C-alpha cells in the first residue's frame with residue numbers, strides 16, 4: 001500500500017510498462033485524485049481508465065512534480081536521465097525502470113525478492129533503479145540454487161519478444177507479419193533486421209563484442225548479489241518474432257553437487273517462482289502461459305548426464321509485468337508506505 005497522502009506521478013503512462021503500472025497502482029490503493037499521468041507530447045489529452053474514473057494524460061514538464069511524493073518513470077532511458085533529477089530535486093522518491101541508472105554507483109539497484117534490504121541502508125539521493133526484465137527473471141529463478149548449492153558460472157540464451165522494444169516494437173512486428181503474409185517485404189524500423197519470420201541475434205546496441213543487453217546481465221547481477229557472490233555470467237540475447245514474454249535457456253555450474261529433485265524442490269518453494277516441470281505431460285514454461293502472471297515460470301530442470309554440478313532450466317517471464325512493473329511497484333510501496 002502507498003500512503004494515501006502521497007501524490008503519485010506515473011510518467012510513460014501510455015507505454016507497455018506504464019499501462020501495467022496503472023493496473024498495479026489500483027492494487028496499492030492509490031486514489032484517482034492522488035494520481036497524475038504523464039507521457040510525451042504525442043499523447044497529450046489521451047484518457048486512461050483508472051478505478052472507474054477517466055484520467056487525462058498530460059505532457060510531462062519540469063513543473064509536473066511540484067507536490068508529488070512518488071514518481072514512477074516508465075520512459076526511455078534518455079527521458080529518464082532528464083526527468084529523474086528534476087523529480088528528485090522536487091523532493092519526490094523516483095523509481096525508474098529504464099536502463100538509465102542501473103549501472104550508476106550512487107543509485108541503488110533493487111530487486112525486492114533478492115535485495116530489498118538495500119532500501120533500508122542509507123543512500124544519497126531519492127532515485128532507485130530497477131534491473132532489466134531478463135536480469136530480474138534470471139536472478140529470481142537462480143537465487144534458490146545460489147543459496148543452496150552455490151553458483152560458479154552461468155550461461156544463457158535470452159529470447160526476447162517484440163514487446164521488449166515497447167509498444168512500437170509490437171506494432172512493427174504486427175505490420176511486418178501482415179506485410180509478409182500479403183507478399184510485401186517490410187522495412188525494418190526498431191529492430192536491426194526484419195523480425196517477422198526471422199530471429200535477430202542482437203538486442204540493444206553493440207558495446208564492443210557484446211550487446212548492451214548481454215552486458216547488462218553481468219553488471220546488474222553483480223550489483224544485486226554483490227560482486228563476490230555473483231557467478232561468472234555470459235550469454236546471447238536473441239530477438240524472436242513473438243509479441244509478449246521473455247524466455248531464458250539457462251545452464252549453471254554449481255559449487256556443490258545436487259540431485260534433480262533437490263533442484264526442483266528449491267524452485268518449488270521459492271518466492272515469486274512457479275515451477276512448471278512435467279515435460280512428459282508437455283508442461284513447461286512458455287510465453288503464452290506467463291502473460292499477466294506475477295510469477296517467474298521455470299521448468300525443464302535437469303542435470304547434464306553424469307554431472308551432478310551442471311544444471312539447466314528454462315525460464316519464461318511477462319517482461320513488462322513481472323519483469324518491470326511489479327518490481328517497480330513493490331519498491332514504490334516500500335518507499336512511500338503509510339507512516340514511512
Ligand SMILES: NC(=O)c1ccc[n+]([C@@H]2O[C@H](COP(=O)([O-])OP(=O)(O)OC[C@H]3O[C@@H](n4cnc5c(N)ncnc54)[C@H](OP(=O)(O)O)[C@@H]3O)[C@@H](O)[C@H]2O)c1
Pocket residue numbers: 011012013014015016017018038039040041042043044060074075076077079097098099132133163164165166167168319320323324
Ligand atoms: N517493455 C519491456 O519489456 C520492458 C521491461 C523492463 C524495462 N523496460 C523499460 O521501461 C521503459 C518503458 O518501456 P516500454 O516498453 O513501456 O516503452 P513504450 O511502450 O515505448 O512506452 C514508452 C512510454 O514513455 C513515453 N515517453 C517516451 N519519450 C518520452 C519523453 N521524452 N517524455 C515523456 N514520456 C516519454 C511514451 O509516451 P508516448 O506514448 O507519448 O510516446 C510512453 O508512454 C524503457 O526504459 C524500457 O527500457 C521495458
